[in-house]
Amino acid sequence: MSGTRPPGVSRHFVLAAGGTGGHMLPAFALAVELERRGHHVALVTDERGAKIPGKPDFMPAHVLPAGRLGRNPVALAKGLAAIWRGRAMALRLFDSFQPSCVVGFGGYPALPALLAARAAKIPTVIHEQNAVLGRVNRYLAPRVDAIATAYAEVDRLDPKLDGKVHCVGNPVRPEVLALRSEPFPDFGDDTLFRVLVTGGSQGASVLSDVVPDGLAMLPAVLRHRLQVTQQCRAEDLEAVRARYAGHQIPAELGTYFEDMASRLADAHLFIGRAGASTIAELTAVGRPAILVPLPIATDDHQAANTRELVRAGGARAIRQNGFTPKELAKQIQTMALHPQTLANAAHAAWNCGLPNAVSDLADLVEGFGGAxxxxxxxxxxxxxxxxxxxxxxxxxxxxxxxxx
The missing domain is CATH 1.20.5 (Single alpha-helices involved in coiled-coils or other helix-helix interfaces)
Structure with missing residues (x-):
């Protein structure tokens, strides 16, 4: 009965997420699925999270104080005070909303709501998007009723908690998930070689610096067929455009592409960072990738995110300190010089996908808190x-x- 429920059965759920897209997008996806099943859903976040685009119109957002816990004694005291205020506000919200379950998606803004739910004896679930358990989820893990993960292997997760761990995957946008049944684009000796390059919501300067020169170093049999789409920072745009023009490589550049799903559908190869949402979308669609993990990511979680996909043969990972034009060209040749090699990598990436993530997560959440x-x-x-x-x-x- 996954994904269905009889009419007239409605519960209330609270989703608590930190103020970044990586935390918020899975929460939005779960909200849509729970609402589709006839439930009422509310969001708890901070001021930054409330401004992230994509929040479903039906879901009210409640902004709570959520301090960070730093090592500086003064900052620590302020952070604890803010968390305590947020907890009190969450308790008042729960008293009126009467949630059956509170679901946390990581980030400090999720902490007050989960602490309040525990105090009110409301069932709790946390979802970890990365292959390393985040700091807030690490603290909450022993205290919640269930832990949903995006990967079968998650670092910093105590093995003693295995009994309440459920690997469900990371929810992706419906328009991306719809591409899962589409075949890998034709790629042969006489077809275009379409490369998609992104660096997250703001682009990444290292990609702007390295990728054009790396593509220019490819053998003529690949270079002359290139068609590049690259997301750049606004300040890098003209320099990157000039570099591609100098190499005589056709490239469409922009700071943001609204139709990213269709561009991913057309791509033969992805080059970019290794955030949780990026990995989930690549594996949902089945696209080979060269991944450059963000070196300053907390607990090096982006490097951990690449682990499963690289082992399966669906991607190559290059550390940023070794991400040079020569190394990039070498890795692209390994994957794309023979058409079947690239198609095999696409299939390996597809096999890593967990397309039922949002419905499986909704099933897990629905299992808690009902009378x-x-x-x-x-x-x-x-x-x-x-x-x-x-x-x-x-x-x-x-x-x-x-x-x-």
């Missing part, structure tokens, strides 16, 4: 189940009365 009667309705197939539940409750009430 016994609600659970009967949720799994029942007919009105007879409801009648049986009512009769059971009546018998229990009569038995208790006789005992008194």
């Amino acid at each position: 016994p009667l609600m659970d009967v309705i949720r799994v029942g197939e007919s009105q007879s189940a409801l009648a049986q539940a009512n009769e059971a409750l009546a018998r229990q009430s009569r038995a208790q009365g006789a005992a008194r």
Whole structure:
């Protein structure tokens, strides 16, 4: 019965997420799925998170204080005070909203809501998008009812908690997931070689510096067929355009592409960072990649994110300190000089995908917090189940009365 529920059965859920797209986008995807199943959903975040585009219109956002816990004693005291204020505000919200479960997606803005849920004895679930358990989720993991992960192997996750870990994957946008059934674009000796380059929401200067020169070093059989789409920082745009023009490589550049899903659909090779959402989309669609993990990512989690995909043969990872034009050209040749090699890498990436992530996460969340009667309705197939539940409750009430 995954993804379906009888009409008229509605619960309330609170989703708590930090103020970055990596935390917020999975929360938005889960909200859409829960609302589709007939539930009411509210968001708890900070001021930055409330401004991230993509929030479903039906989901109200509640902005709570959420301090960070630094090592400086003064900053630590301020952070704790903000978290405590946020916890108190979350308790008041829960008192009126009466959630069946509170779901955290990491980041400090999620902490007050999860602490409040624990104090109010409301069931809790956390979702970890990366292959390293984040700091807030690391603190919460022993205290929550269930831990949903995007990877089967997650660093910094205590093995003692394995009993409540569920590998569900990382939800991706519907328009990207729809591409999973589409074949890998034709790639042969006489076709275009379409390369998509992005560096996250703001682009990455290292990609602007290295990729044009690396592509120019490819053998003529590949270089003369190139068609590049690259996202750049605004300050890098003209310099990158001039560099591609100097190499006589056709390239479409921009600071943001609204139709990123269609560009991913056309791409034969992706070059970019290794954020959780990027990996989830590459594996959902099945696109080979050369990944350059962000070196300053907390706990080096982007490098860990590449691990499964690289082992499977769907990607190559290059550390930023070794990301040179020569190394990039070498890795592209290894993957693309023979058409079948690139197609095999695409298939390996596709096999790493977890396309049911959002429905599996929703199933997990729905499993917590329902009253016994609600659970009967949720799994029942007919009105007879409801009648049986009512009769059971009546018998229990009569038995208790006789005992008194």
